[in-house]
Amino acid sequence: MSTVIQANSRETGHHSNLTSLRKEGYVPGVVYGFQVESTPIAISARELEKTLREDGRNAVITLEVEDKNVQAVLNDIQKDNLKGDYLHIDFLAINMSDALEVAVPITVVGESTGVKEGGVLQQPNRELTLNVKPSDIPESIEVDISGLAIGDTITINDIRDQVEFEIVDDDELTLVIISAPVSAAELETDTEIEEPVADNGADE
Template sequence: MSVVLKVEERATRPRSIRRSLREAGQVPAAINGNGLSHISISLDAAELEKAIRENGLNAVYNLELNGKKISTLLHTYELDTFSKAWIHAEFLAVDMNEEQEVEADLVLEGLPKGVKAGGIIEQNLYTVIVSATPDKLPERVEVDVTALEIGDSLTVKDIPASADFTIITDVEEQICAVVEAKAVVEPEEAGEAAEPEVINAKPAE
């Protein structure tokens, strides 16, 4: 998946220029890698958010700068803790024929047989590192769990091989397991509680 975003070169001084850009709805950003050395740019925040929402974080972002397109991946970004407004973004320029490593979400698909029998499923791993050419990088890796019985588990090595990407994460990492539901111990009814000892009670005659 790839998408085109128009960007503009920006000044880096004075430091207040970043605040001015954000107030104008722009994201201060930079491009590095593949022979490029920190090109300072800005782009429309709404357009970037829309592109990520529609294409995901692992899409190829073709940045159109001065009439040329640079193939990139969104490498890192920073959002304001409270407002979630964009603070900065870093794009990594890539060779479309060279494999890259990124993080992809692990998504469990289906309802395990063990859950139908009264068990519960516990997920222990939520992402994996994958390697592929930029155009083949997945946003998510789906794992079918429908066959799992109580006591069964899945590890990374159980994920079916893909022709598009390779999983780099340790194959012994456990993804999930179906376990027995823990019994809920009900508190004793008040009427069933042991009678309290009476101090200095008069003995029965």
């Protein structure tokens, strides 16, 4: 069952209207896509925050727009970098029978032997792009790092056959690296800064 959010139609063309909406606790947005003309809407910032917290970014949402229920997913969110307030949100109306591309977070599980030996776990990429039906979107994809030694890596190619969904990303995309530990001497070398030679202005 999808989350239900009340979406109110809103007027466009006036910046002051957007400011007023935000002050009243609403986030201006738009919904477009499957069997829906682009429609300006406003939703409760509190409801949006609750949905993101409880259901995640990839949740299928039922938008109640006037007298119509629209199945949609979050397509884009704009936030104020300083205040953290939501500025604008895009919803993509979807056909529940059709697959779509979504970014799903990676969850690392297991204990790496390399990490136990002092190695450093690195995750250059923390999401997978999947082609999946809306009703089947997983909360995350688990990647098992058990047995990885220092210097070992995991790429898309290593897990493609283990994931039940179609992965869109290239095989070469690296997900996990177990790097060698950095010694105190190496750290000191990396951070050492040469002191400039004083110029006393004397001629040779």
